[in-house]
Amino acid sequence: MDWQYIRQKLRPIADGLFGKQRISRYEKPHYKVRELDYMLAKLVKIPALEWRNYAFSREILNGKFNDSQRLEWARKSIECGTLYANKLIQEYNTSDSDELARALGLKVSYPQYPEKTDRVLFADFVMPDKINIFMDAIYRAERLLQKHAIKRVLTGKLNPAKLILAHEIFHFIEDKYKQEIFTKTEKIRLWSLGFLHNDSGIYALGEIAAMSFAEKLCDLPYSPYVMDVFLVYDYSPEDASGLYEEIMTLTGLEP
């Protein structure tokens, strides 16, 4: 029995008597933990269009849409992302995210940002031209990629930092071409009262298009949505398994 053990056992008593106030913590839901290579092997087989229910499940206006609207919008968003990826590759003669970011005048920084909770942040685009790629998640992903079983599924084409940068570049492009790009011009009428009305954009369209843009730019044979499970796994295999379960359920597949 060492001192650490005794301290650990005595801590609740000391906390109760002299310790700091206990802070209420949110209790996360629990999931069955699965092997990463098993989950990735299933996820890489999901076609881009089939990710739409997962994408829309994070959309704040999802309750107002029906399935055919989601299908139509997802299809057009994927086309939009691919179209702009091709356009940029042609215009700048490169498909490398770093070179493209430089050519577009983007300020990219790579802070180390340790994650502690069930919300793992990969990157942040700050309008008009700043991108933060949070390296903690990337380093962990790179460590996982050294395992043969993982690399075999995700292929040698995957460079997590470049992929995430590509995704964020699309948000810059979206903002730059906001008057004409589909993901910004498509609106839904939320309510109208006489001449008063509220038309809103749909965030999920930008996300779906950004994934398709990044997929094209990085020439990946699967949707970058796979990163949601892959990059979370090293933080919490249980949370990653939860996301996997949700994705499989939303795409109508057996987990």
Added chain:
Amino acid sequence: MNFGVDFIIGSILLLTFFALAWYCIKGYNLMIGFLVITILWTVLPLGGTMFVSEAFLKANPVLLFGEGTGTTLVSILNRIYQSAPEGWGTTLVNVCWGAWFGRVLMDTGIASTLIRKTVELGGDKPVVTISLLNLVTALIFTSMTGAGPVIAIGVIVLPILMSLGVPKAIAMFTFMGSVAAGIYLNPVNFAQYRAFFIKPSEMPDFTLGWYANHWGYAALIIMLVVTTLLAMLYLNRSKSHRQWAAQTRTPQASQKDAPIYTLILPVVPVILNIAFNFSVIGGFIIAGFAALFLCGRMSGTFRENCQLVNKLYYEGVVDTAPLVGFLLTLPMFNEVAKYASPYFNVVVGGIMPTSELVVCAVFAALLFMGLFRGPMTLVGCGAATLGVLSNVAKFSVPFLYGVFAIPTITVNIGCCITQSWVAWGLAYTKVESRDFLKLSIPNAYATGILQYAAVYLFLTGFGAAWMVG
């Protein structure tokens, strides 16, 4: 100045007060802190009667006990350590039923549906959506309270705001501010704080309805409007964000929508109480069971339904448990402050403000002392300040309530990182404490100053019937 034994004891008591303030600010256990100070404030004032002058004792009959006085030392100790916490039991049952009702609103999906429907009105315009969400959040927290419900609503609201491009610190500040705004009309919090000033049986006219009509609505509206306006101002200055984050879905986020007509239920207990002075617990039971039946949560067997109601009650009580120990120690402290006050009067009686206008001005200037469980917040060392202030000067209960509610609700609950659910929010959104405080302290002052103006306008000049004791 008289430097007799009474002054020396008064000075030692004042030192213990500052020691308690330091203890609270350091974030140590409040229950133990108040228990220790209660013991000290029992021993020093009552033990001190053996050494103080006859004249001092005659001028302060509260300190007289023993033969020929009709009061025994044991009866005083019983009042402090038995009757006082027992008396607070009536408030505790309100807390438990309120916690149950909060759990019902979460379990039935009413709270999450309300948030989702609100967002569907605002769409992708952050300013409109923030305004609507703040209003609905405040309405929800007029009946729900405790860390559990705030976290349950926070895990829905915060990701929504962040997905709208609202910087996370602004999302945190505006959500926590609107929770606190709702607390101003929350019957459970009202009963809790009322018990700091008077026993539940005293002053029956000082009801939630009376308080709401005189000042509560104004306090809520001021906090809601100022928080929303500041959020818009901050948003205007900041750059929009777009984040790629992976997050497991919370059970609340994936809940099915509750029927539209049930969305009124969160405010039913408050409306019943304010409009008809209907019992708070009765309101919780009516609205709670209506929610369970109308949302189809009572469709199981009788046994299953009983288990569900029981489970929600258990979870609700667990939500409030961390505060119960502290709140059951406080009445002892409130009682013992009566015996310490004659000594305080000797030391600080001359400098304590006795004018309502001066109290409002001083408290408004010192609002920052409501932060970090400092000497202004009732859920911190403010209970000691109240003990001193209410015993050395004569103020009405509604006035004192307003004066202390502002640092407690606006500053501590709405703007301070020591509030349990704010601490949770900081960890959840990964906002740095200083970034949150940079936004919340201006809100505490802007809101607090306006609320003190409202206290002076609406809660001053009451007669003897409204005075403490």
